[in-house]
Amino acid sequence: MKLIAPLLALALLFGSCIEPYKFWNVTDFTLDHTSLADGSEVILAYSSSGPKKHHEEYYTHLIVINEQNGDTINVLSIHNPGFKETDMGQKFTFQSFTGEMGQLIYRQFKHLDENNREQIDLPEIKIVARDIKYDFIAQNNHPTVIGFLGKTKVE
Numbered sequence: 031m032k033l034i035a036p037l038l039a040l041a042l043l044f045g046s047c048i049e050p051y052k053f054w055n056v057t058d059f060t061l062d063h064t065s066l067a068d069g070s071e072v073i074l075a076y077s078s079s080g081p082k083k084h085h086e087e088y089y090t091h092l093i094v095i096n097e098q099n100g101d102t103i104n105v106l107s108i109h110n111p112g113f114k115e116t117d118m119g120q121k122f123t124f125q126s127f128t129g130e131m132g133q134l135i136y137r138q139f140k141h142l143d144e145n146n147r148e149q150i151d152l153p154e155i156k157i158v159a160r161d162i163k164y165d166f167i168a169q170n171n172h173p174t175v176i177g178f179l180g181k182t183k184v185e
Contacts, residue, residue: 053088053157054168059104065173066105068129071097072122074179076167077113078159089158091168092179094124104174106158111179122179127152129177152176 066072072094079090089106092113096103105124125131160168 052160052162054091054160056089056106056156056158059106059158059174060171061176062173063126063128063175065101066096066103066124066126066175068124068126068131070124072103072124072179073097074113074117074120074122075102076118076164078161078164078168086153086155089155089176091158091160093167093170093172094122094179097121102172104170104172105179106174106176107178108152108155109178122181124175124177124179126175126177
């Protein structure tokens with residue numbers, strides 16, 4: 031009987047550490063690699079969370095607005111720079127995973143030779159981080175690309 035209070039406190043402590051996200055299947059998104067060009071300037075509207083900054087187990091889900099034409103696009107990324115609420119509405123530059131800059135970024139993440147220009151294939155990733163409390167934004171039919179967001183524009 032004396033153990034109930036400490037066990038209850040321990041259960042609440044561990045229960046409060048559980049992350050508030052689950053995962054979508056990649057197949058829930060409509061991939062269209064032509065919907066956003068390398069170097070496009072975008073406004074960040076949403077970013078899902080995840081436990082790791084650089085990872086290959088799941089994608090981070092971003093929603094951006096293309097500055098050029100106003101289109102809303104989903105971006106799936108293996109890089110989560112830890113976007114904060116203050117980043118929402120800020121301007122970023124999109125780089126596709128298969129583009130020259132995207133390949134360079136990936137080489138840096140993997141600590142590979144940056145001078146090697148052979149095309150690197152993205153690891154097969156089947157899930158996307160999901161913040162359930164933001165499903166009203168995240169669950170959509172917008173086209174989806176795979177890539178990275180950054181603060182510098184490459185010409």
